[in-house]
Amino acid sequence: MALDIRRFFSTTLLGGYGLLVLGLPLAGLGYALLGSLGLAGPLAAGFTPRYWLALGANAGLLYSALFSTWVALVSVGVSVALALSLVLRAQPTLRRWPLPGLLYVPLLLPALVLAFCLFQLLSGAGWLARLSYGLEWIGSPADFPELVQDSAGLGIILAQVLLTFPFLTLLLQAIYQESRLDELRQLSSTLGASAGQFRGRVAVPLLLRRAAPTLLLNFIATLGAYDVPLLLGRPHPQMLSVFVATRQQFDLRELPMGYLAGFLVALGLLALIGILIKLTRRHAL
Incomplete structure (x- = not known):
């Protein structure tokens, strides 16, 4: 009985931790992606790629990435x-x-x-x-x-x-x-x-x-x-x-652009973390 209770609590804790560190960020990324496509958020009016095209024509995100690097x-x-x-x-x-x-x-x-x-x-x-x-x-x-x-x-x-x-x-x-x-x-x-x-x-x-x-x-x-x-x-x-x-x-009209920028930045950081983890494992002592 004590073993079953322990197993239940460990499974519950691991499940809650997994939901916290994986579920919530993935849900946020999904919402940001939908918002950047006009499918979610206060300005949702149906599917549109115009925010992606507008961000592609704006060099602000690239300058920010270079400056941050x-x-x-x-x-x-x-x-x-x-x-x-x-x-x-x-x-x-x-x-x-x-x-x-x-x-x-x-x-x-x-x-x-x-x-x-x-x-x-x-x-x-x-x-x-x-x-x-x-x-x-x-x-x-x-x-x-x-x-x-x-x-x-x-x-x-x-x-x-x-x-x-x-x-x-x-x-x-x-x-x-x-x-x-x-x-x-x-x-x-x-x-x-x-x-x-x-x-x-x-x-x-x-x-x-x-x-x-x-x-x-x-x-x-x-x-x-x-x-x-x-x-x-x-x-x-x-x-x-x-x-x-x-x-x-500051500007509600730029909210979908903010969703898109946040989605791309989070995706880029996650990819960078994955690459760096592989490199450190390969060259670890």
């Missing part, structure tokens, strides 16, 4: 480079207080809070601009360099690095200790390898390969980020999540 690649790349530098060159510091504790602090901040702090610090009317003007380094606060809401996405990249770099440092440090890289370093030194050769040929490939699934998930999460780009980004170009959301919030 740029921000995600640079953010994750800089975060990985900083984390590797600390893990491979500052082991004594990483093992002494307070640096290990300080790395947890940015992980406690919601993304929107960090973005708001950076906006107050780096915007043209922010603290650094007013301080620079007070010290007569610039002629007016408007002369302060554009570090947020800029065309290159520097503010978004900085926020994403501050959110990602501490986590990746803790992850790579755990892999470093678990893989006993200190012992491998001593062994390679005994065999005549230099410190640079050990880092470039042993440590970096091992750390990146073991951390590859997490790095890829961070890349996808940054690609679909919303809160930080909403506050620190420009109206154009927009990152993908902001592009999709604005098509669904």
Whole structure:
């Protein structure tokens, strides 16, 4: 009897979890697809391909995809480079207080809070601009360099690095200790390898390969980020999540376009996740 109850609860929990992570997203994708074809939603008036044709003639989604890819690649790349530098060159510091504790602090901040702090610090009317003007380094606060809401996405990249770099440092440090890289370093030194050769040929490939699934998930999460780009980004170009959301919030006539953009973005991210999972499994240790 106890075994049957256990089996019932496990089956129910697994079924509910499957419905949550598969059923609801698939239902949302189906509704978005129907809405983009004029078959669902407030503007449903029968099948029409005009929203697909209109989006094909509009380069906004492509620009958003390219801009999001740029921000995600640079953010994750800089975060990985900083984390590797600390893990491979500052082991004594990483093992002494307070640096290990300080790395947890940015992980406690919601993304929107960090973005708001950076906006107050780096915007043209922010603290650094007013301080620079007070010290007569610039002629007016408007002369302060554009570090947020800029065309290159520097503010978004900085926020994403501050959110990602501490986590990746803790992850790579755990892999470093678990893989006993200190012992491998001593062994390679005994065999005549230099410190640079050990880092470039042993440590970096091992750390990146073991951390590859997490790095890829961070890349996808940054690609679909919303809160930080909403506050620190420009109206154009927009990152993908902001592009999709604005098509669904401000103009009812653009709602089917928003459905279509959201459907294509979700489909693209799911395909990317599938490809990356296959690659990580193929090259996993």
